[in-house]
Each structure stands twice: as C-alpha cells, then as structure tokens.
Amino acid sequence: MLFLESIKMAFRAIWSNKIRSFLTMLGVIIGVSSVISMMAMGQGVKQGITDEVTAIGSNLLTVVSGKISADGSGQGMAGMAGVSSVTWQDRKAIEKNIDGISNVAGLMMVQGSLDYEDKKTMPTLVGGEADLEFLNLYNIKTGRFLDNEDVEDKNYNIVIGSTIAKELFGEGSASVSEEATADKKDEEALGKKVIINGEEFEILGVMETESMSAVGMDANSMVVIPISIAREMYDTDQLTRILLQVEDKDNIDNVKQQVYDLMLKRHKDNEDFSILTQEDMLSMMDSILSLITALLTGIASISLLVGGIGIMNIMLVSVTERTREIGVRKAIGATNSNILMQFLIEAAIISLMGGGIGIGLAWVGGLLVSRFTPISPEITLFAVGLAFGISVFVGVVFGVAPAIKASRKDPIEALRYE
Amino acid sequence: MALIELKDLSKIYKMGDLEVTALKEADLDINSGDFLAIMGPSGSGKTTLMNLIGLLDRPTRGSYKLKDEEVAELSQKERAKVRNQEIGFVFQVFNLLPRLTALGNVILPLTYNKEIPTREGIDRAKSILDKVGLSERIKHKPNQLSGGERQRVAIARALVCEPSIILADEPTGNLDTKSGLEIMNILEKLNKGGKTIVVVTHEEEIAEYAKRHIKLKDGKIV
Ligand SMILES: Nc1ncnc2c1ncn2[C@@H]1O[C@H](COP(=O)(O)OP(=O)(O)OP(=O)(O)O)[C@@H](O)[C@H]1O
Ligand SMILES: [Mg+2]
Numbered sequence: 001m002l003f004l005e006s007i008k009m010a011f012r013a014i015w016s017n018k019i020r021s022f023l024t025m026l027g028v029i030i031g032v033s034s035v036i037s038m039m040a041m042g043q044g045v046k047q048g049i050t051d052e053v054t055a056i057g058s059n060l061l062t063v064v065s066g067k068i069s070a071d072g073s074g075q076g077m078a079g080m081a082g083v084s085s086v087t088w089q090d091r092k093a094i095e096k097n098i099d100g101i102s103n104v105a106g107l108m109m110v111q112g113s114l115d116y117e118d119k120k121t122m123p124t125l126v127g128g129e130a131d132l133e134f135l136n137l138y139n140i141k142t143g144r145f146l147d148n149e150d151v152e153d154k155n156y157n158i159v160i161g162s163t164i165a166k167e168l169f170g171e172g173s174a175s176v177s178e179e180a181t182a183d184k185k186d187e188e189a190l191g192k193k194v195i196i197n198g199e200e201f202e203i204l205g206v207m208e209t210e211s212m213s214a215v216g217m218d219a220n221s222m223v224v225i226p227i228s229i230a231r232e233m234y235d236t237d238q239l240t241r242i243l244l245q246v247e248d249k250d251n252i253d254n255v256k257q258q259v260y261d262l263m264l265k266r267h268k269d270n271e272d273f274s275i276l277t278q279e280d281m282l283s284m285m286d287s288i289l290s291l292i293t294a295l296l297t298g299i300a301s302i303s304l305l306v307g308g309i310g311i312m313n314i315m316l317v318s319v320t321e322r323t324r325e326i327g328v329r330k331a332i333g334a335t336n337s338n339i340l341m342q343f344l345i346e347a348a349i350i351s352l353m354g355g356g357i358g359i360g361l362a363w364v365g366g367l368l369v370s371r372f373t374p375i376s377p378e379i380t381l382f383a384v385g386l387a388f389g390i391s392v393f394v395g396v397v398f399g400v401a402p403a404i405k406a407s408r409k410d411p412i413e414a415l416r417y418e
Numbered sequence: 419m420a421l422i423e424l425k426d427l428s429k430i431y432k433m434g435d436l437e438v439t440a441l442k443e444a445d446l447d448i449n450s451g452d453f454l455a456i457m458g459p460s461g462s463g464k465t466t467l468m469n470l471i472g473l474l475d476r477p478t479r480g481s482y483k484l485k486d487e488e489v490a491e492l493s494q495k496e497r498a499k500v501r502n503q504e505i506g507f508v509f510q511v512f513n514l515l516p517r518l519t520a521l522g523n524v525i526l527p528l529t530y531n532k533e534i535p536t537r538e539g540i541d542r543a544k545s546i547l548d549k550v551g552l553s554e555r556i557k558h559k560p561n562q563l564s565g566g567e568r569q570r571v572a573i574a575r576a577l578v579c580e581p582s583i584i585l586a587d588e589p590t591g592n593l594d595t596k597s598g599l600e601i602m603n604i605l606e607k608l609n610k611g612g613k614t615i616v617v618v619t620h621e622e623e624i625a626e627y628a629k630r631h632i633k634l635k636d637g638k639i640v
Binding site: 002005012013016324325327328329330331332333334335336337338411412415 | 469472474475494495498499501502503507509513514515517526527529530531575579
C-alpha cells in the first residue's frame, strides 16, 4: 500500500511539474540513448563484419606489412599509411614457390583523383590484378573485371565501384524506377573515358559490395587500375597487401607456414610482415571494435553522470519547495524512512522514465542509421536491461542525498517554513 | 488514570549561548473526554506545549505519559506511529496539501497507517467529510475552498485514523467569527462524542466552548 502510494505520489509530483520533470529527464535521456546507440552501433558493425568474413570464406590469407598480433596490438596496420615492407617481388615469389594456392593478387592503395568531363572525385584508388576477381570481395554488376592481359600489356582500363558510377553518371532519366536507373547508369559508364593523374583510362566494368569489405576497403567507392600501371605511375614496388586463396581450406595452416618461411627468408629473418587468416582479421577487428565501442560508451556515460547531477539538483530544489509538505506528512504519521522512500522513488521514476525515452530514441536512431548507412545497429536485450538498470541506479544514487535531506527535516521547523 | 500525564515537563531552546525556556516544569493531567483550552499571551509557550503533547517535539526534561505509557523518550519511528494513531492535529494555517483534493487530503494519514484497510479508510473519510458538511466538496482542491471549509477538511483529516486526542493550535485564528464558531461547534460535537480535545486560543469567546481552562505565562502554567 505504502509503496504503491509512493509511486502514485511520485507520478503526481512529476506530472504537476511537467516541463521541469522533462528537462530533468533530458540528461538521462541523452545519456541512455547515447550509451545504447554506441553499444548498438558497435554490435551492428561487429555483426556486419562477421557476416562478411564468413561470406568471403575462410580460405583467404592476407599478407600485410608490419608485425601484427591477433589482438590488434603491435605496429598496427602499417601498410595503410607510410612505407610498406611487403613488395611486388614478394608477391611474385609466393606465386612461384608456394603450392596449393588457387589465386594470388597484389594490391596497392595509392592516392589520386579521377576526372570525368567536369566532374572530379577522390576514389579509393587501387592497383590490382585479375586474380582479385576470384576473391569474392565484390560482385561485377556490368562489364568485366581486369584480366591478365590488361595487367601484362598495361592497358589503360579500369573498374569502378557502384558509388563512383552513381557519382559520375547518376544524373538524368529520373522517370525510370530507381533500380532501372541504377542499372542504366552502370551501363552508361562502360566504355567511358576518365582521367586519372593525367592519364586517360577506359571503364571496363562496375562492381559493388553489400557493405564494408572485411579487408578494410569499401569496394563501392573503389577504382581499380592495373597494378602494372600503378607501379610505374607511382614508381614503387610496395604493396598494401597480398591476398591469396588456398585451394584446400584444411591445408590453410600448412600454406600459411610455407608463406611465412618464404617471407622470413626473403626479409632476411626480419619479421616485418604478418600473415593473417580471416579468423585473425576477425578477432583483430573484433578487439579493435570492442575497444572503440567501450571508449565511446565510456564517453557517452559521462552524459549520464551529468543527467544524474541534474536529477540531484532538481530534487534538492524540490525538497526545499516541499518543506511544508514534509512537515505535514510527518505530523500525520510519516516516519523519516517514509519520506526518504517517497523522494527516492520520485528520483528513480524520473530517471527510469528518462531511460525509457532514451531507449526509444536510440531505437529510432538505430532505424535511421540502418536506413541511411551500411551499418545496422543492434539493440540487444542486454543493452536494454543495462539501460534500465543504469537509470534506476543513477536515480537512486543521485536521489539519495536530497531524500536524506528531506527525511531529516524537523517536523516543527518544516511546518513553520514559509 | 488520566489519558495524558505531564510531570515537570520543560522545553529549553538553545540559541548559541542564549537559553530560552519555552516551557518550565509543567504539570498537567488531561483526562479522557476533556475539552481543554490553553490560553496565555503571545510567546508564553502554548504552541511549545501543544507540540510536546503532539509528540512533534521532544521535551528537554520531564515525563510525559500517554495512556500510562512513557512517551518522552520514544524513537522517531515510534513517535510517528503515535502521531498517526493517537493524535489528530488541526493547525491555524490548515496545512492541506495543495495538489490533493479534499478527499485526498483526508485519506493522507491512511498512507502511513498499517491497521486500517484502504477501502474502509476511504469510506470512513467520506462519511467524516459528510459529517462536517463537505460531501459536495470532496473533489475540490484546497484553493477552491473557503477558509472555513479548509479547516473542516483539516478536522476530517485529523479524525480519519480515529485518534483519542485532537490538538488544535488556534484553529480559528485565520477565520472570521462565523466560520470560527462553526469550527468550534464541530469540535464541541466531537467532544460530546467522546473525543479529548485541546485547543489553544487567545479569544475568550472561543475558550468558552471548553470545559476546562489553563493559562500559561512565561512558560509556566498559572
Ligand atoms: N525553535 C525555537 N527556537 C528558539 N526559541 C523558540 C523556538 N520556538 C519557540 N521559541 C520561543 O519559545 C517561547 C514560546 O514560544 P511559543 O511558540 O510556544 O509561544 P506561543 O505561546 O505559542 O505564542 P503565540 O501565541 O504567539 O503563538 C517564545 O519565547 C519563542 O520565542
Ligand atoms: Mg503559538
């Protein structure tokens, strides 16, 4: 009876000060929704990557520069920026010396811009070769991928991602349905001449991927030029990575060891490279993502702290305002703990309502994010439970001081309060 | 056996080095069914005495027996229980909660009473409101009621837990003569029905309702 009555009283008090109550909740709303959003995004990205890696298959080996351990520590992905220790010659040696490989491809990420008529774009420019096609990193939508001839003869041919295609050829034919339009501009792209670093290239095909590639590049915004041309243009043999596909999945450890031995010999016993399986990539991404998620969640929880302080502030004001009420309640038989509970419950309910709204907000935000980005945030039951738990906790922790203040008021003083 | 027995009851307020003796060695017996008026000049200690009888305050010295039980040293929690079950307060300034309706205010003490079932309490609250002539006003908020009506709600609130004593500190102080007399009529009726009533007042006219009178002067019963 008393507990239920306290809840009713709390709602009455909250309702009688609607705007103030809402503003008080706002801190918790923002806090909870950002914590939940961060967790949901992290979870969503993680799930996306896991799905993709699974789709690519577990028979892919990636050779990159720098010593990377599976937990993501070490020199980091040195190949992405600065000097890479992995070279074209390494790639050739692997092809020549290692058995049990079905495909091998070097990949060189370079800087450059692309011009088409009066349009200019900055794609992820990649020097690649024919075997990339077999690695399942993307699908060819129209046209074809680079073949061995393009690479060997240094044909000025390129393959572009669907995002780039949309960017360059997206305008016009608005009356057709969206899908038809998309197909149409892909078609339109074929055979078109574009300028990259002053050289003219012809578009051979358009490719796309569902989402971010596990190898850390979005193929949709990628432009692939023959690696032979890239080597000349940029005057380098450094590769961002070498990708190889093992014929027999069960043989992957053996192949990995062979590649390792070969590379170590070639690099004169200096282990300045890493050979990663998809599983390694996955656990690496996973630990990096977990760290980022934890960090962002931590930052987001600071707003929860601020929300809690807001509750404390308003509850202190409320206790002072309601001094006479406290006096009356004590005169008619309320004990100190009755008063304590009343204010504590009020603080907890404010916080809990804030938490509820916050979860709703995060949910709506998640829908928007999955609608407009490749990430699909996942709000887990755990996260919801955690959010409610945290809200009650915040309410109680920051409500305690005001509630104690209320409960300790001397009834006579309180009744005399103007 | 008296309902209330005060012996050598003193209350001293300390303000820094200064000591104010608000009540000095008061001896007083109040029997069940009494209607007592406490009179005296301003500052003589009337409210202090009422607060002690009502267990809102603790005496500095002395003994207070309520129904033959020593209550001067009770804990905060026990005192709250006695206030809820044995004592009904009526204040000069009504002290109703503005957010609650008349009925809401009257049933408020039931929130803190474990003995009376809610349903029964609400029925009783309605019948008491009816008795004080407010059956048409139970949904009104205090600010929609006249002073006299507010004080009648306060009396109903004081009665809802069926206390043995009603303590009214200048209950007519904020009312015009007519409403004041109405309130006194209600209290007189309650006394006839067996309730023990203690009223603090300045006015002779009000004090005449009481069966017994005491006077305070400088904290002493004279
Ligand atoms: N909390 C307090 N601290 C210090 N002194 C107090 C306190 N409460 C009352 N007093 C003093 O005790 C004395 C008695 O006060 P009390 O309120 O009992 O008088 P009263 O007879 O009710 O007066 P009135 O008729 O004006 O209501 C006064 O001198 C008052 O100043
Ligand atoms: Mg007084």
